Amino acid sequence: MTVGDHMTQLGSVMASAMFIWAIFKQWFPEDLGNHIEKYFQRLVTYFYPYITITFHEYQGDEFERSQAYMAIERYLSTNSSNCAKRLKANVIKDCKSVVLSMDDYEEVIDEFKGIKMWWTSTKSIPQQRAIFSYHADDEKRYYKLTSHRKHRDIVVGDYVQHVLDEGNAIATKTRQRKLYTNSKSENWYGNKRTMWSHIMFEHPSTFDTLAMDPNKKKEILNDLLTFSKSKDYYKKVGKSWKRGYLLYGPPGTGKSSMIAAMANLLDYDIYDLELTSVNDNTDLRKLLIDTSSKSIIVIEDIDCSLDLTGQRKKKKEDKKPDQKDPIRKKEKDKNKKKTEVTLSGLLNFIDGLWSACGSERLIIFTTNHVEKLDPALIRRGRMDKHIEMSYCCFQTFKVLAKNYLDLESHDLFATIDRMLGETKMTPADVAECLMPKSAEEDAESCLNELIKSLENAKEEARLKVVESEDNGGQKVQECDGSSDSEDD
Ligand SMILES: Nc1ncnc2c1ncn2[C@@H]1O[C@H](COP(=O)(O)OP(=O)(O)OP(=O)(O)O)[C@@H](O)[C@H]1O
């Protein structure tokens, strides 16, 4: 008879004895019954030569699945698929791969340093179902590890750690990156699980496809790689392991593409934080606590999200209509009424005590108007690196030409070089010109289209200057003639 059979038989004898005792217990006074049960348990433990450890899927009132449970699940999924007879299939990565794990009540045997370990996956179903529960179901799953008592130290110490480490290593290898976004505070219904919703993150942008000055690109790349390897350094200097980036520049210069490239480089998740959906500073803190390590927390268009900019500035500035971006202004006004997140709340989110929960995180703000931001928000230490994403220069164009047309040089490059120096055009607009619109369009016609667009942009810019000069002249005359003009 194997140890496994022995354990099963002994286990069932003990279980039967416990069952019989449960029937008899009701005939005893409560105190006496509890007393007998205590000694009975001790007796069972004395004769039962095994130790059993359970790992529950949810611990206490936590909404999140236990990290240990998930690590064991992954560890056993590599192990159990060979031995277990009943398996659960979990389809991942757009139905491209299947992860198998032990089905409920299935048992597998693992071996560690010559010692046998029995794993069972079990679930308990509550007698009374909750009328309303946040969990998808009320069944409580757990893994039970059983081994011989004489190996207790190895099981509790080395083996459990080995399983958790292996499980986490498998997670890193098979990790699917996610793009999270926060739902409106009023839709959380007190349930942590509804705070962030996510989709799989599969953005194709990389540092190779990102068009910008190669030296600047290399500097950012090194900065990111150094950060990701600096766990010990941050600990040594007493800083939490996080780094802030401010990406600024006109629309279409590659700020969002840069964030995607960063996530792809470091294999991080992205939390796209929509500040206007957050009710107040308390909710902001809850969201922060619920983000994982190895992630990028992004607040796009920070100047439009909240009135974070005007608090320390003159009121007069606020009263001016946002003529440049009326849609964003309207949105901003609408949202300002709903959210009570303040600048100090946001600063606390970035580098207050709460920000130290979790580690290995990037916090990125993007803006089209860096000059509008409160200096406190972007000072070094909060936003450690300020990166300007600007209009297309010749270096940027060369990366786009290589990516979009497979061209490293061409006779027309010299003309484009000269024209880019004279005209402001975003990489997004340049990329649009370089993209062939039909099968007949070859590289040269794309370059010619770009030259035409650059000529048009130059002419438009010239007309704007003439127009503004005319308006300026007119305004001076108006000011001379009237004392109650708007600017006064
Ligand atoms: N530097 C760049 N390198 C490569 N592609 C770029 C770059 N800038 C813009 N693009 C192209 O233009 C599109 C728009 O760029 P992106 O969304 O990154 O701009 P943005 O700076 O985030 O704009 P906004 O300020 O409006 O959010 C991208 O999908 C990409 O195809």
Ligand SMILES: [Mg+2]
């Ligand atoms: Mg963007």
